[in-house]
Amino acid sequence: MVDWVAALSGVSTALTIAKDLRALDKSFDEAALKAQVVALMEQLTDVRIQIIDAREEASIRDQEITQLKADLTFRQTKLVDRGAYRYLANPDGNAEGYPICPQCERKGLFLQLVQDRSKGAGGVVYVCPACKSNYGQRLPYAKPLEA
Ligand SMILES: [Zn+2]
Structure with a gap:
């Protein structure tokens, strides 16, 4: 300085x-x-x-x-808020897919959460591929709006 x-x-x-x-x-x-x-x-x-x-x-x-x-x-232009989460926008401007990681978004990274199936069918959780934050077993998936 x-x-x-x-x-x-x-x-x-x-x-x-x-x-x-x-x-x-x-x-x-x-x-x-x-x-x-x-x-x-x-x-x-x-x-x-x-x-x-x-x-x-x-x-x-x-x-x-x-x-x-x-x-x-x-x-x-590329993110849409829906409920408690923020999603990537599809070409129509609507939320689509799994939410992005709120932790990483603060750092300027826009990463969709993914399923971690390493613990078997009963233990599937949603995690961030970068920071590994665990968002639990239930996560709202945004379907594109039907025309
Ligand atoms: Zn993250």
């Missing part, structure tokens, strides 16, 4: 040094002049680094915003 207070303080310090340089008269010691110029360059270098960091942070934030917009568009 860019420290904006420090960045602005660095700019203020650089401006102060520049003003001091402008106010110099000819009797000013050359060594002191060079020291002031070096201090000015160091301040400007620090500010430059902070601006580069800020640009990178802004770029990352822009990518996150783009992803969030895509997720929002997907949720609005």
